[in-house]
Structures are given as C-alpha cells and as structure tokens.
Amino acid sequence: MAPGTDRAGRAPLSRGRVLHAAVELADEGGVEAVSMRALAQRLGVVPMALYKHVASKDELLDGMVDLVLAEIENPDPAPDWRSAVRARVLGARRAVLHHRWARKAIESRTSRTAAVLGHMDAVARLFLAGGLSPDLTHHVMHALGNRIWGFSPELFEEESPTGAPAPHPEQQAAMAREFAQRFPGILAIATAATGGDLSGVGQGCDEDAEFEFALDLLLDGAERLHRSGWESTNG
Amino acid sequence: MAPGTDRAGRAPLSRGRVLHAAVELADEGGVEAVSMRALAQRLGVVPMALYKHVASKDELLDGMVDLVLAEIENPDPAPDWRSAVRARVLGARRAVLHHRWARKAIESRTSRTAAVLGHMDAVARLFLAGGLSPDLTHHVMHALGNRIWGFSPELFEEESPTGAPAPHPEQQAAMAREFAQRFPGILAIATAATGGDLSGVGQGCDEDAEFEFALDLLLDGAERLHRSGWESTNG
C-alpha cells in the first residue's frame, strides 16, 4: 500500500506516450491490432484512462498518422519543381513504408489534421514555386491523389497465406488453366512483370519501380501541360 | 399454427435476395449501416439465417461489390484503344457513382472475385488489343490504380456537418486567417478551383472533370510511351 508501489516503473501517461505506444502496437500487428483495450494493457492502464489523453479512437488514429508524417524529412532544395516534388513524395514514401499499416490508416482517415494539411501544402507550394498555375497545380494534385503520401492503390496486392495451404498441385494446375482461359489479359501482364514466371502471379511486382513509374508519368504530364500553357476549360 | 402462417409474404431466402437487400441497405445508409443483424431484420429473419447463404460478412461485401460491377455495361466498340479504355472506365464510374458506398467497399476489399478480375481483365485486354506491350500495359494499369474502377482517391473530400454547426462568424474568420497563413499553398489551389470563392474550400471541386483530367493525363502518358517504343528498364 506504499504510495506508488503498484504503479512502479510506470511513467505517467501523456498524449505522446499513448500515441507512441499505439504506433508500436500497429507496427507489430497492423492497425487492426490497435484497440483501446490492447493499447491500455500495453501501457499497464485501464482502457478508459486513455480517454483523458485522446478524445476518441478516431483522434488516436489521426495522431498516429501525424506521427508517421512527422518522419518525413525535408529534402534538400532541388533545382526544379519536378525533382523537388519527386523528392518530397519519395520522402513521404520512405516514412509510410517504414510503417506498413500507415497506408491503410491514411486512406481511412477522413479529417485533415494539421500535419496532413502541412504535407499537402508543402507539395502544392513546390508546384507553385515552380511556376505552375494554381489551377494546374490543383488538377495535378488531384491526379496524384494518394500518391502524394508515397503509396499507390494496391490493385494486385494480396495477403492470403491463410486457409488451404496447398490444394493439391493437380487441382492447382486446373485452376491455373481456368484462370488462363478466363483472364488472359491479366495473365499476359502478370507474366510480363515476372518475365514468364507465373508462380504467384502479380506477386512479384516491384512496388518501388511501379510507384516511380506512375509518379514520373504524372509529373511528365504535368510538365508538358505547364509548358504548353495549359488552362482549365472551365476557367 | 397453420403452416406458413408466420412466414406469410416472405419469399424464401437466397443468396441473390440477401445480396440485393444488402445493397439496398448500403444505398440508404452507407456500408457502415450494413450489419448482419440489420440485414437480417430487413429480411424478416434471424441473423444466423444469413450464414446459410453467405459464408461471412467479408463474402457478403464481396458479393455486393460484384453486384455493382455487374452494372457496368459493355460500351460500344471504339475505334482505338485510347477511347475504348476511356469508355470502359467511365462506364465503371457510372456504376460506382450509382452506389455512393461502392468506393469505400471496393477499396476495403482484399480478395479478388471473378467479377473484379473480369473487369481488370477487360481493361488489360483493351490495352493489349491496341498494341501496347504486356509490359507497358502492366505498368500503366498500376499507374491507373483504383481509377480503373472509376473513382479517384479523395484527397480533399470531407463530410463533416457534425458537431459545431457555426462556431461564430468571427471565430470562423480567425480560423480562416490562420489557415491562410499556415497553408497558403492549399488556399491558392483551392481558390483557383472555385474562382476566388473560398467558402467551403476544396468543396467545390468538379469531381467528374477532375477524374477525366487525371484519366486523360495517364492515358496521354501511356500513348506517348507506347508510340516511342518504351521498354521497361528492368526487362
């Protein structure tokens, strides 16, 4: 019953501690592992204690995203807007890749925290500083979409090592045959990516290359429009 | 106790009926309104009855997405791959816009149903039929990402008519001033979109125009690379 006994070795809670613990939890088990109860347990505290430091789980997730975004380092000034944007976005990508859950978390967020707005603002200003019109910048940022956070929508990705581990090679071959018949287009582009090896179709994508390809495609387009003095048709 | 009395006017359940009811529910209240219990109640049935027709809620959502995708009508054959892809994607967009929840549902889905693969395959084949190499097609489809479903990542969107309805015009003005100071880039591109009117910043985006802009930007890029005989650097 000595004061402080049962709480020995436990620093007092704080918003920062809560957020950092949540990030750790997510790093280990993904966003879905972050529940108020699990988080509280990790902090040696009762669930409701957390609410003295975050208003709700939504706000908790916002804070976690902010923490990830804070990892984005300001890149060296670049000679042109093209490479400046590129560097900033790839910087964001490093931060996001560092936390595998961040993609899903960012996509699910609906409110714009200061950190989120900050990054968007930074990107926008790089375009504007490069001479692009606000109008063109606006459209281009829409076109970039979530890619300003450094990730692409995962069209092909899969994560299904669950259930049937190996449904007989024979049966598997049959499925492959049916797949080839029904979805020849997908098969063609999937094998193109792996150079003929179609085991784990679409699994062998080089995500980094894919991301940079798309980013450059978009920036190329932006540059071309900018140079040709593009103006929005409704302006 | 006459047979069939308590079930009068209730057609027997079926996978189709379950799925359609779920879609209606989502149409009215969004995906988050679709719970097994709510769905069961709408069908005048006990929750567990649904599990005789769908394996799990995940599978239910898959089925709902399939239903939306089935609304995509095959467009008339186009003279060139460019407009063929464009037509198909805009067709998907019509279907997805018809169900406001579909975007979120598609994004959240992890497994690829036949309908999903079918659409991806159709798009891929349009590229291939147009003469694009499988390799380029693969990259371009990655670059298109979720846009092949007809929607862009919603960078700016918001839906927060909750809570504080009007935090005093004076206070609002102060917030606007602070916003302008901290995020001048965002402000610039937002006002560019609305032509100077900054009430409801970023809210006045013409989503359709924005989508087509991005789509054309990507297709332009693809066309250019195709014409210049692009080959992937790692091939």
Place this chain on the structure above:
DNA sequence: AGGCTAGGCGTACGCTGTACACCAGGTCAA
C-alpha cells in the same frame, strides 16, 4: 485548511461478427 482539478479506475451498455446446437419440412431409398 479547503476546494479545485487532473488523471487513473470500475462498471456497464449497446453494438458487432459468428460458433454451435437444435429442429421443422421436404426428398428420396428401402
């Protein structure tokens, strides 16, 4: 000394998905 406040605790509510056992009605074979 007395009150205020910040912060952790405990209980409880309503919601979620779904496992498991049961049971009525229909079909089909013996």
Place this chain on the structure above:
DNA sequence: TTGACCTGGTGTACAGCGTACGCCTAGCCT
C-alpha cells in the same frame, strides 16, 4: 410406409469492440 438425410431457419451464447458515466485520490493553489 418408414426411416434416413439434407436444406434452411432458429435460439442461445461468447468474445470483442468503443465509450458514457461516476468515483476516488494526489497534488496544487489560494
């Protein structure tokens, strides 16, 4: 005709979730 079997709807129950509300204690400030 009888009994087995399958299909599909029912009921109960469980574990987990976010969080509203009230209590209690320690420290600070007047």
